[in-house]
Amino acid sequence: MPFKDMREFLAHLDSQGQLKQVDVELNCEIGEENEMQALMRLVCEQDGPALMLNNLKGYNTPQHPVMFNVFGTRERTAMTIDEIEPLTAKLKHANILGDASKWHEPKIIDAANAPCKEVVIEEADIDLSKQLPLVWFGKEQASYITGGVVVTKDPETGERNVGWYRLTQFTGAEHPTGGSYTEEEQKKQLSVFCFWNPPMSHIGLHLAKAKAMGKPLEIAIACQVDPVIHMAAATGVPFGADEYNFAGGLKGEPVELVKCNTVDLEVPAGAEFVIEGVFHPDAEQTIGRHSNPVGYYDAIQVFPMVDVKCITHRNDAQWYATMEMVPPFDHNYIALLPVEGEVLSDLQRKAPEVQDVVVTPNMTYVVQLNVDGARKPHAEFGKYILHAVWGSAGRWGRTAKIVIVVGPDVDPYDMDSIEWAIATRVMPATDIIINESGQAFVLDPSAPKGHHGFPVTGSQMGIDATIKVPERFAEYQEVSFPPQEKVDQVAVKLKGIL
Numbered sequence: 001m002p003f004k005d006m007r008e009f010l011a012h013l014d015s016q017g018q019l020k021q022v023d024v025e026l027n028c029e030i031g032e033e034n035e036m037q038a039l040m041r042l043v044c045e046q047d048g049p050a051l052m053l054n055n056l057k058g059y060n061t062p063q064h065p066v067m068f069n070v071f072g073t074r075e076r077t078a079m080t081i082d083e084i085e086p087l088t089a090k091l092k093h094a095n096i097l098g099d100a101s102k103w104h105e106p107k108i109i110d111a112a113n114a115p116c117k118e119v120v121i122e123e124a125d126i127d128l129s130k131q132l133p134l135v136w137f138g139k140e141q142a143s144y145i146t147g148g149v150v151v152t153k154d155p156e157t158g159e160r161n162v163g164w165y166r167l168t169q170f171t172g173a174e175h176p177t178g179g180s181y182t183e184e185e186q187k188k189q190l191s192v193f194c195f196w197n198p199p200m201s202h203i204g205l206h207l208a209k210a211k212a213m214g215k216p217l218e219i220a221i222a223c224q225v226d227p228v229i230h231m232a233a234a235t236g237v238p239f240g241a242d243e244y245n246f247a248g249g250l251k252g253e254p255v256e257l258v259k260c261n262t263v264d265l266e267v268p269a270g271a272e273f274v275i276e277g278v279f280h281p282d283a284e285q286t287i288g289r290h291s292n293p294v295g296y297y298d299a300i301q302v303f304p305m306v307d308v309k310c311i312t313h314r315n316d317a318q319w320y321a322t323m324e325m326v327p328p329f330d331h332n333y334i335a336l337l338p339v340e341g342e343v344l345s346d347l348q349r350k351a352p353e354v355q356d357v358v359v360t361p362n363m364t365y366v367v368q369l370n371v372d373g374a375r376k377p378h379a380e381f382g383k384y385i386l387h388a389v390w391g392s393a394g395r396w397g398r399t400a401k402i403v404i405v406v407g408p409d410v411d412p413y414d415m416d417s418i419e420w421a422i423a424t425r426v427m428p429a430t431d432i433i434i435n436e437s438g439q440a441f442v443l444d445p446s447a448p449k450g451h452h453g454f455p456v457t458g459s460q461m462g463i464d465a466t467i468k469v470p471e472r473f474a475e476y477q478e479v480s481f482p483p484q485e486k487v488d489q490v491a492v493k494l495k496g497i498l
């Protein structure tokens with residue numbers, strides 16, 4: 001059952017007992033009284049339900065209730081693409097990603113039928129401090145737009161990109177180095193987390209090209225859309241391919257788009273909010289503190305600015321807010337499932353022996369093979385897979401700092417099982433590869449920083465935890481483990497005693 005928009009998805013969660021209305025007052029203002037990070041910790045640690053926050057203290061737009069923890073479990077993430085079981089969802093994602101013949105081009109509908117156009121705010125009337133919700137988290141010094149799929153077009157080829165990137169709002173924000181933000185910045189501008197110099201994302205590539213060509217780059221941010229589009233936007237679809245088409249593939253039918261009012265871009269017709277704008281040709285702004293997905297505050301970052309040209313939204317528009325911190329947090333899994341699907345689909349094209357890829361919330365990549373020992377295609381096959389991950393088409397595999405390859409008898413979701421394989425199948429001097437010139441993950445605090453303030457290169461570690469037959473041994477010692485049926489039988493016998 002594909003969902004038309006985020007509302008249908010929330011209604012489905014509600015019908016499954018997975019959405020709760022919260023009328024208790026909770027503080028979302030900047031400062032010590034803020035309760036949003038603590039709330040996220042509480043509900044995510046308990047694998048808790050999605051919430052609709054109806055009574056936020058210090059909230060600038062109480063007419064727009066805030067949805068929270070929407071994607072907080074592997075199961076709810078699977079539900080965005082009409083699955084329940086996480087592995088089935090990942091395999092569906094990987095399979096459709098790897099086969100563009102299953103994708104569907106989007107359908108453009110008339111603006112008159114697009115709910116996202118019910119209210120239109122034109123450039124002269126824009127005052128972001130009143131028109132866009134502001135929700136602060138923890139010690140962050142700005143409020144961020146976190147539910148936006150961001151659309152741009154390649155200034156050279158016109159090819160579209162849709163990515164899920166966050167944006168900084170300047171209203172009420174504290175400047176990290178003691179300066180202040182101008183009234184113009186607070187009312188009419190946003191900055192985008194597009195790492196463009198050097199480019200680390202596809203929007204970054206578009207912006208780098210636009211700057212080199214001296215061309216303006218238009219941008220549209222569609223907030224809270226059909227969840228399948230969020231999933232596609234978080235996926236590293238190959239550069240030049242269109243995430244809307246991939247979303248159509250995941251959905252099994254075209255997604256519905258509508259043309260923007262002031263820029264030559266298309267957005268999901270069922271979006272709650274749409275913000276249209278143009279990148280400012282030169283302006284960048286320093287922002288921070290910002291809490292990142294590896295669990296640290298970024299003190300200072302520098303990002304390009306966008307001049308907002310138009311806002312449209314639904315009459316009774318709803319907002320989504322999330323934050324990153326030491327995992328778990330709400331959107332862990334909707335960020336990780338696309339990475340797992342992307343790397344799995346890429347690896348399976350290179351090696352059918354790859355059975356599963358699990359990326360842990362701390363971003364360790366575990367690759368499980370369907371063969372091990374003498375049944376591997378050749379000696380040192382585990383190392384071939386390590387290099388294949390680092391040679392991925394997308395940025396995630398390339399930036400994988402710790403990669404572990406295991407055989408079919410190791411559970412890639414269970415750290416105890418993975419640790420057992422490392423402890424009993426790995427000789428560090430021969431079975432670990434240190435790649436000294438890897439690409440760093442942009443938010444890794446242990447990697448050296450480039451001139452734009454984020455890491456570019458770093459070292460990586462690959463652990464080949466496969467059985468070293470034929471590499472070192474003709475045969476391997478037998479594993480001591482009872483068959484599961486026997487364990488189940490004994491459990492039945494001892495029912496009521498244990």
Ligand SMILES: Cc1cc2nc3c(=O)[nH]c(=O)nc-3n(C[C@H](O)[C@H](O)[C@H](O)COP(=O)(O)O)c2cc1C
Pocket residue numbers: 146161162163164165166167193194195200201202203233234235236237322331334335
């Ligand atoms: C809630 C959320 C926020 C994200 N924010 C950013 C961001 O600010 N910058 C970024 O480069 N990637 C961010 N990502 C990851 C990207 O969405 C993901 O890497 C995607 O593949 C990027 O699209 P691209 O491959 O077309 O660049 C975020 C993911 C999620 C789920």
